[in-house]
Amino acid sequence: MSAIVMPEPDAGxxxxxxxxxxxLQAIVPGDGVIHDETAMRPYETDAxxxxxxxxxxxxxxxxxxxxxxxxxxxxxxxxxxxxxGAGTSLSGGALPLxxxxxxxxxxxxxxxxxxxxxxxxxxxxxxxxxGITRAVEHEGFYYAPDPSSQIACSxxxxxxxxxxxxxxxxxxxxxNNVLGLEMVLMTGEVIRLGGKHLDSEGYDLxxxxxxxxxxLGVVTEVTVRILQKPETARALxxxxxxxxxxxxxxADIVGAxxxxxxMEMMDKPAIHAAEDFVNAGYPRDVEALLIxxxxxxxxxxxxxxxxxxxxxxxxxxxxxxxxxxxxxxMVFWAGRxxxxxxxxxISPDYLCMxxxxxxxxxxxxxxxxRELSEKYxxxxxxxxHAGDGNLHPxxxxxxxxxGELEACEAFGADILKLCVEVGGVLTGEHGVGIEKRDLxxxxxxxxxxxxxxxxxxxxxxxxxxxxxxxxxxxxxxxxLGKMHVHKGQLPFPDIPRF
Amino acid sequence: xxxxxxxxTAEEIRDVVKWAAAEERPxxxxxxxxKRLLGRPVQVAHVxxxxxxxxxxxxxxxxxxxxxxAGTPIKEIEKxxxxxxxxxxxxxxxxxxxxxxxxAEGTIGGVIAANVSGPRRIKAGAARDHILGLEAVSGRGExxxxxxxxxxxxxxYDLPRGLCGSWGTLAVSTLITLKVNxxxxxxxxxxxxxxxxxxxxxxxxxxxGSSAEVSGAAHLPAQEGGAAKTLFRLEGFETSIAYRxxxxxxxxxxxxxxxxxNESETHATWxxxxxxxxxxxxxxxxxxxxxxxxxxxxxxxELRNQIGAKVFYxxxxxxVWLMCPNGKVHDQDIRxxxxxxxxxxxxxxxxxxxxxxxxxxxxxxxxPLAALSGRLKExxxxxxxxxxxxxxxxx
Numbered sequence: 001m002s003a004i005v006m007p008e009p010d011a012g013x014x015x016x017x018x019x020x021x022x023x024l025q026a027i028v029p030g031d032g033v034i035h036d037e038t039a040m041r042p043y044e045t046d047a048x049x050x051x052x053x054x055x056x057x058x059x060x061x062x063x064x065x066x067x068x069x070x071x072x073x074x075x076x077x078x079x080x081x082x083x084x085g086a087g088t089s090l091s092g093g094a095l096p097l098x099x100x101x102x103x104x105x106x107x108x109x110x111x112x113x114x115x116x117x118x119x120x121x122x123x124x125x126x127x128x129x130x131g132i133t134r135a136v137e138h139e140g141f142y143y144a145p146d147p148s149s150q151i152a153c154s155x156x157x158x159x160x161x162x163x164x165x166x167x168x169x170x171x172x173x174x175x176n177n178v179l180g181l182e183m184v185l186m187t188g189e190v191i192r193l194g195g196k197h198l199d200s201e202g203y204d205l206x207x208x209x210x211x212x213x214x215x216l217g218v219v220t221e222v223t224v225r226i227l228q229k230p231e232t233a234r235a236l237x238x239x240x241x242x243x244x245x246x247x248x249x250x251a252d253i254v255g256a257x258x259x260x261x262x263m264e265m266m267d268k269p270a271i272h273a274a275e276d277f278v279n280a281g282y283p284r285d286v287e288a289l290l291i292x293x294x295x296x297x298x299x300x301x302x303x304x305x306x307x308x309x310x311x312x313x314x315x316x317x318x319x320x321x322x323x324x325x326x327x328x329x330m331v332f333w334a335g336r337x338x339x340x341x342x343x344x345x346i347s348p349d350y351l352c353m354x355x356x357x358x359x360x361x362x363x364x365x366x367x368x369x370r371e372l373s374e375k376y377x378x379x380x381x382x383x384x385h386a387g388d389g390n391l392h393p394x395x396x397x398x399x400x401x402x403g404e405l406e407a408c409e410a411f412g413a414d415i416l417k418l419c420v421e422v423g424g425v426l427t428g429e430h431g432v433g434i435e436k437r438d439l440x441x442x443x444x445x446x447x448x449x450x451x452x453x454x455x456x457x458x459x460x461x462x463x464x465x466x467x468x469x470x471x472x473x474x475x476x477x478x479x480l481g482k483m484h485v486h487k488g489q490l491p492f493p494d495i496p497r498f
Numbered sequence: 499x500x501x502x503x504x505x506x507t508a509e510e511i512r513d514v515v516k517w518a519a520a521e522e523r524p525x526x527x528x529x530x531x532x533k534r535l536l537g538r539p540v541q542v543a544h545v546x547x548x549x550x551x552x553x554x555x556x557x558x559x560x561x562x563x564x565x566x567x568a569g570t571p572i573k574e575i576e577k578x579x580x581x582x583x584x585x586x587x588x589x590x591x592x593x594x595x596x597x598x599x600x601x602a603e604g605t606i607g608g609v610i611a612a613n614v615s616g617p618r619r620i621k622a623g624a625a626r627d628h629i630l631g632l633e634a635v636s637g638r639g640e641x642x643x644x645x646x647x648x649x650x651x652x653x654x655y656d657l658p659r660g661l662c663g664s665w666g667t668l669a670v671s672t673l674i675t676l677k678v679n680x681x682x683x684x685x686x687x688x689x690x691x692x693x694x695x696x697x698x699x700x701x702x703x704x705x706x707g708s709s710a711e712v713s714g715a716a717h718l719p720a721q722e723g724g725a726a727k728t729l730f731r732l733e734g735f736e737t738s739i740a741y742r743x744x745x746x747x748x749x750x751x752x753x754x755x756x757x758x759x760n761e762s763e764t765h766a767t768w769x770x771x772x773x774x775x776x777x778x779x780x781x782x783x784x785x786x787x788x789x790x791x792x793x794x795x796x797x798x799x800e801l802r803n804q805i806g807a808k809v810f811y812x813x814x815x816x817x818v819w820l821m822c823p824n825g826k827v828h829d830q831d832i833r834x835x836x837x838x839x840x841x842x843x844x845x846x847x848x849x850x851x852x853x854x855x856x857x858x859x860x861x862x863x864x865x866p867l868a869a870l871s872g873r874l875k876e877x878x879x880x881x882x883x884x885x886x887x888x889x890x891x892x893x
Binding site: 231296297390 | 501502503504505506510513514516517519520521522550558559560561562563583613615619620623624626627636638639640641642643644646647648649650651652653654655656657659660661662663664668679680681682683703706707708709710711734735737738740741742745788789790791792793813816817840841842843845860861863864866867870871873874876877878880881889
């Protein structure tokens with residue numbers, strides 16, 4: 001393991017392990033409590049596989065009452081809890097704690113209510129993202145946010161990370177598509193937010209919960225909005241001699257008032273890796289490949305295809321193809337969708353980074369990455385959500401070569417620092433987790449982070465839920481609550497008054 | 499000593515709040531004061547007014563991003579983006595006329611604090627769906643920043659969005675970063691007349707569930723001098739609108755004769771719906787009620803029977819604007835009806851200050867949720883100096 005330090009395990013909790021097991025078995029009977037080492041092993045890591053930690057105990061509750069009772073027990077006995085959905089987190093969000101209960105929500109896997117008239121679906125958090133679409137596609141509906149892991153990732157996890165996906169440019173992120181949820185606080189209290197109606201009646205706690213990475217509460221039920229599938233979707237596959245021209249094309253498309261269903265870019269290393277793997281017919285001699293998907297009513301898509309093609313030509317596109325069939329559209333996407341495994345094929349390991357930048361900064365950041373690649377002696381391939389500036393640099397390394405993981409992480413950290421430098425952010429959709437936790441000071445001051453932590457104090461003031469994630473320094477709530485300036489210490493401010 | 503404090507910089511805003519927190523002097527926080535007749539009245543000795551903290555910090559149309567100072571008039575922002583072929587897609591309502599106040603007096607800070615949106619909310623989202631970043635002064639008198647200038651951002655808690663709709667009770671916004679969108683090339687509205695509420699909501703639901711991409715779905719029940727009007731807005735490129743209008747017309751064919759309103763008629767129609775023109779210039783109390791779309795009709799029927807309420811619907815039935823007859827506010831009946839149809843929330847919008855001080859203006863929350871909200875308030879504003887009592891009596 002590398003330099004990421006997790007909170008010191010509580011020796012008292014470790015010594016009471018079997019007592020805790022018994023107490024939890026009384027709440028979640030049968031195979032819902034796992035404490036055998038072999039049986040716990042699948043839970044020791046999520047998709048950030050370089051980091052592994054065996055939990056104290058694994059618990060798989062089946063009802064809200066069980067979740068509430070488990071959390072209440074842990075609250076009263078100062079036992080930490082790490083919630084887990086499908087374990088597809090790329091930032092270590094579900095990495096266990098040695099002294100913590102790993103709370104898997106995957107038994108909560110039912111679709112509870114499909115309401116086409118109100119265009120809302122109520123599901124349990126363990127239902128996969130694609131599972132929601134599957135439940136409503138017979139009537140031509142779908143759930144729009146489509147992270148690439150959608151076949152496996154859970155909607156509860158999507159809420160934790162405010163997941164996006166290729167189509168979030170046009171259809172929004174998880175936070176724009178969630179109508180309500182039921183959750184349990186660390187104290188065991190059950191709270192309902194929202195429902196099938198719009199807007200919050202008070203503070204927008206739904207907004208705070210979405211993207212909270214399992215730190216504020218455990219989600220036990222979710223209400224999402226569904227949309228009618230667009231009538232048609234067509235794609236353009238466009239190659240550019242330089243990434244600058246690709247970037248300008250993207251800006252021009254947006255500038256023309258067009259918001260495509262999706263816009264994805266790949267650089268040369270990514271294109272070659274993908275072509276070697278799936279042979280989707282991508283041009284090998286381009287520096288940047290842009291896939292633009294236009295979806296909607298047929299007449300609109302036809303019209304926009306022409307306009308986008310015109311913009312591409314104006315930007316010196318060296319290759320341009322328009323999909324003429326559904327099959328062809330899928331082929332255009334095949335290389336992009338296989339990009340990650342394609343890179344996995346040419347390297348023993350890779351680290352997938354996630355940062356967001358203003359779109360216009362792409363050429364500069366790509367150039368910066370090429371320099372860093374030389375500095376660290378590691379290859380990097382880029383997949384980029386061109387529509388919203390979200391980058392996924394894939395750094396290739398070999399964990400068996402001493403020092404390469406460390407070099408890789410340092411390279412990744414430098415990329416993220418560069419993202420922040422050009423006006424972007426550390427993470428667009430994978431979350432901070434443990435992976436980017438120690439880079440938070442690149443974006444936020446001490447005061448900024450303390451203010452965020454005060455939100456945590458309102459939800460979980462004992463810091464029992466997922467400590468060690470997102471924030472590099474854990475301030476105690478009593479410390480954060482202190483006011484430092486008191487009566488009589490400040491003069492009336494010298495500003496205009498009427 | 500009563501004073502209206504008008505800071506001109508973020509540091510001055512911070513200094514006012516810091517002083518107020520230290521001295522435990524509550525502040526009424528306003529942009530230009532256009533929303534004083536909404537929410538619960540705040541009667542304290544000092545007013546923190548942000549109207550002199552105004553102006554555009556950063557606008558990059560190609561990046562679809564705009565950063566503005568909280569005291570900037572909303573009409574200035576709307577004109578700026580319009581001049582650049584863009585829009586604030588959430589089309590915030592102008593509460594002025596409904597409250598008997600001048601038109602278009604609000605600030606962006608107020609729009610965000612009250613999460614003000616319009617008919618397009620059903621498609622494009624609310625104000626809170628368009629915020630990307632926020633710099634603000636907490637009730638502790640500390641400036642903090644959160645979010646950023648990009649849409650894809652899950653770096654820390656979503657404080658910018660979490661502060662939307664908090665009515666100045668958690669923090670005083672200084673710099674607000676918004677997502678802007680291209681303005682549609684043109685628009686049109688399809689109109690069906692004479693439908694019952696039930697048939698109308700059903701039609702709106704069908705339209706919303708189709709591929710026609712409707713961006714406004716409203717129903718105005720019949721009244722003296724006019725048949726009921728069910729309205730479907732379409733926006734985008736002309737070729738697209740023509741095609742979608744065709745799709746929608748076929749879909750609605752068995753409900754009656756579908757007519758089409760042109761672009762200028764469309765603007766006028768939806769401005770009127772957005773600003774609740776129907777109930778303007780009248781004295782009676784108004785409620786703004788959000789429920790599941792299909793529950794809207796049941797709610798309306800219940801309250802028509804019980805109290806003789808007048809209603810019209812937006813958000814394909816999910817937003818019910820309700821006017822009480824005879825000057826009575828009927829809060830118990832309304833809360834009971836919302837509960838009966840499966841939940842949602844009712845907000846008292848037009849009523850005099852005395853009434854707004856004595857009844858719940860916002861939807862009361864169940865105890866655990868109210869307690870959590872209270873703890874959040876305490877964390878942001880431990881001395882309770884920001885807009886005390888603006889949302890709930892105990893705040």
